[in-house]
Amino acid sequence: MQAFSDLLERLILTASRNTKIELMVNYFRQTPNPARGWTLAVLTGELDIPGVKGGSIRRLIEDRVDPELFRMSYDYVGDLAETVSLMWPGTRGANRIPPIDDVIEALLGATRAEGERLVAGWLDMLEPPQRWALIKMVTGGLRIGVSARLAKVALAEMGGVEPAEIEEIWHGLAPPYESLFDWLDGKADKPSPDIKAPFRPVMLAHPLVTKDKRDDPEAIDPAMIDPDIFAAEWKYDGIRVQAVSERGVRRMYTRTGDDISHTFPDVLAAMDFEAAIDGELLIRAPNGEVAPFNELQQRLNRKTVTKKQMEARPAMIRAYDILVEGDEDLRSLPFSERRERLEAFVEKSASERIDISPLVPVTNLEALEAARNEPPAPEIEGLMLKRWDSVYEAGRPTGPWYKWKRDPFLIDAVMMYAQRGHGRRSSFYSDFTFGVWREGEDGDEITPVGKAYFGFTDEELKQLDKFVRENTIDRFGPVRSVTANKEKGLVLEVAFEGLQRSPRHKSGLAMRFPRINRIRWDKPSAEADRLETLEKMLPADPLLDKG
Incomplete structure (x- = not known):
């Protein structure tokens, strides 16, 4: 120990x-x-x-x-x-x-x-x-900043192998992994467990525009946007998954290799094929479109799922790529050929649970940028650009694939509560609940709309922690309530990816991936945004559209 x-x-x-x-x-x-x-x-x-x-x-x-x-x-x-x-x-x-x-x-x-x-x-x-x-x-629940993926990267470095080699056999191994360590130590051959429907390490993309260049109009070379070089497709707001059905075994994995098959038996039942496909796990709305991410969240992380839950929120896969078909490994083929195979595969399967992500015409930079920021559905996060000649390579290689996400939504909110962090942040108040103004019975009041615990530097964390300690007005266990009124309060510029209605939240709204974009030391709290501003950002709800 x-x-x-x-x-x-x-x-x-x-x-x-x-x-x-x-x-x-x-x-x-x-x-x-x-x-x-x-x-x-x-x-x-x-x-x-x-x-x-x-x-x-x-x-x-x-x-x-x-x-x-x-x-x-x-x-x-x-x-x-x-x-x-x-x-x-x-x-x-x-x-x-x-x-x-x-x-x-x-x-x-x-x-x-x-x-x-x-x-x-x-x-x-x-x-x-x-x-x-x-x-x-x-x-359990270490919260020490080490993911399963990072531990596997360390194993790969120790043994001088690629992380993908470990990920491909991981689901056939069990603690205490003696055969794995013997291989990495050079004392034995690589383990070869007989895994049915194994996980294949996924291919990831780099941002087309890094955060520090988001406001630079010349961050992208227009000559790069060439339909002969790149394909473009919509990037949906769901969970990246790999659906594998081989030798009578059906499994669904997350991008990190976690097996989530038990949570989505409705999708597994539709996987009547011999293949491995890469795609986005989504919920189908009653009108046939994609439901907001909040609906998918209701199905995630459940040990069991009921028939009623599956009927209310039917899951589906929007396919991006095909890795294996039958006994043929397609990952070494260029994306252009894999796309043709994927289109034929989806058409042949004719399943209401599996469809294909449509391609977006590539003409010029201006047209793609307009499509990125005004997609045909609010559940689209932006665009993916993929080289037609790219093979399916595990990890995040530089050059073949890029993600170009929609610009985030921004609001100014007032800090209301702060909670101590975990791990190396346990001495700081680092989890912040923020709210916006709305009309109450006795005039304007602040209602909470979200919580964020990242987006700031270590130096900014110290400043935020100092503000909390100097402006605490009440304590609720590990949570502190801070001064937040029209005369005094700290305004936070909050960025988020999407918004949906939520009866579980006091404001009736829930944000997708909120984070602190800037600390507005300069802005009076009375000038923070109002709830009506957020409500205008809400997309039309396909769950309410039965047409």
Whole structure:
């Protein structure tokens, strides 16, 4: 547990992607099997210890300290593992620190009662940093800035292989991944698990215009917009997926390789083919068009889905590409040929659950820019540009594919509440709820319309945190209410990708990907936007259009 705890602490304290990779590479090289394999399972979210959950940890701590004191402390700190690790009244340094593999293997074979007893014993003997690591390990939700993809990149660097090689076999492996590490160490051949309907690493695009050049009219070379070189297609606001049906097995993966098949059985039932296609997962509206992203959110992250939910929000795939057809791998073919094969494939399948993303005529830069900012449907985020001669290459190669998203919506809102962050931000107020003006019973009032926790620099975070601390008017556990009236308040320029109605929110609206674009220290709070301004941005709702 000591080395595992040290790794987590270092990962959480660095913001650098390259440094995180270096830390994981060094850990994997220096740590023997099976400890490093269990650590990998924790980092990638593949470890499930059924006998011990967050409720178990709460019961254990409330048996040892005043429950009211614990609840007050938890409200202030905002993180269960951190709170318990600091409050636990154990005997520190009384015994040796157990290795991570001993801990996990003992817990996997334990009942709930045995698991809680084991965890309590370890918490007694560990120091606070190791307690935190132990609790995070058994409850999940690390929030240390390491994705499953980044952990696989570190593995690839350690073994001198491509990340795609690991991703292609990942779903055929299981913790503690000894065959994987033996291969990466050069002690054995590459594992070759017999995976039916495997995941193929996806191809990603670069922004056509980077954020820092968004206002530069000369950021794009007009000569690049050539119909003989590039194809253009609409970029829909859904979830990028890979639908694979091979050898009697049907699966649907996210772009990062997570298997979400169980959540969309209605789509799987329509996958009566032998192929692997790349596309966008969407919800079909009653009028046959694409429903807002909020409707898709109602189907995501569910362990089970009911017939009623599937009927109310039927899922579909808008296909972008075809990777495999029958026994033929098409990824080495140019996009022009893959597009022809995809069109024939979709026509042959004749499924109401699978259609094709239409191409957009490429004429000149002005016409494409107009199409990007005024697409035929509000559920379109912008355009994709793909070279006709591009092969399907895993990762994000430079040159073949570009995304050109619609300019974001912008509003000026007033900060209302702030909450402490997690990980390296746990000492700062970094999650901000903001609102706009509307007419209330006693005159103008602020109503919340969204929450954002990124878009600002580290220096700006310090300034925002200082404002919160100096302008707090009330506290609600880890949340602070700040001054927000016509005379005083902090205006935030908020960027977002879309807007839809939502009965779950007080304002009746929900934003898509809100983030802080600028801090308007110069703008009086009385001049922030009104709710009516946002309501005018709402698209027509296809769910209400039965025509």
